[in-house]
Amino acid sequence: MAMNGLPELLDISLRVTPLHPVDPSTVVLGIETSCDETAAALVMGGKDVLSSVVSSQVDLHAAFGGVVPEIASRAHLELLNPVIAAAVVEAGLEESRVDAVACTIGPGLIGALLVGVATAKALALTWGVPLVGVNHLEAHLYAAFLDDPELELPLVVLLVSGGHTMLVEMVDHGTYRLLGQSIDDAAGEAFDKVARFLGLGYPGGPAIDRVAVHGDPAAVAFPRAMLRESLDFSFSGLKTAVVNHVRAHPEVATEHVAASFQQAVVDVLVAKAIRAAGAVGARGIVLGGGVGANSLLRTELMDACERAGLRCHLPSPSMCTDNAAMIASAGWYRLRADGPTPLDVGAHPNLRLPLAL
């Protein structure tokens, strides 16, 4: 009888597969289901992307103006097995070549996460390979290593997604220090809320990005909150400023409002990232998270880094938004550092970035 009262054969927490050496030839299957993308990828050695398949549920949620958790879970259930099969085929490998299965265990929507976690456990058990539970936020940091595995540490990571806006010092693999974060809305949340208010639809970030190209970023002088104070961010006042301005000046074209809003967000993100890099003596800045796909943020961060003598690491837009290659990469590093995750691991909707400092 195991400690928890279960007969040993049924107690899967005891069934941790012995770990083979984790090396550059180790192939990890990554699974991502934390929100509205169903994704699977095979990555070798934490850096070589053999395949990356992302099935977006955008069309399913668009009619509701945002992600509906129950619809997301059901869609993951239907899509995940075919997406994994497609990732294996795209990689051109036999399933038997997979050395470990990594999945997002949080943060995210509980029902959505559970689909990925249960599937990953089933595959790890069936194939007799280790499971690795991955923190989605840590995985966003690893997207940059897929493009450039030789990144020099320490680095400052600007992590800007739908749920988080953070400046993190990556001191070493797995060793992070939080330098600043949003005290209210995340940057992506601000993009989504403003886009919805402007009638630009969902998802809001890409919609504003597209429309802003035709607008004048200096048309409206929106506030740059907390620009000179600390390394924290605040975006809820900016969102209110957009609403108030549009109500007072309905004649101003939407593209000008969108461009001015986008410029205000980008100005603050870039200024604080550069300041953070100076404060900790970082050699470069890494961009991560869905807002990292924003075209203005990418060009302005690149220019600012060049002026400041810093290296700028911009993962491709498809590696900034949610994908499973970043999960497999972070999984490889976690497996090497900590070994396999016990199979009784759960899903953790509010998981935080593991801060060691």
Ligand code: KG4
């Ligand atoms: O990292 P991500 O794919 O999912 C989360 O972990 O949250 O980020 C999604 C967020 C959404 O708020 C979306 O509107 C935003 O990233 N986003 C963008 C762009 N593409 C995605 N925001 C601004 N410009 C974009 N091009």
Ligand code: ZN
């Ligand atoms: Zn994400």
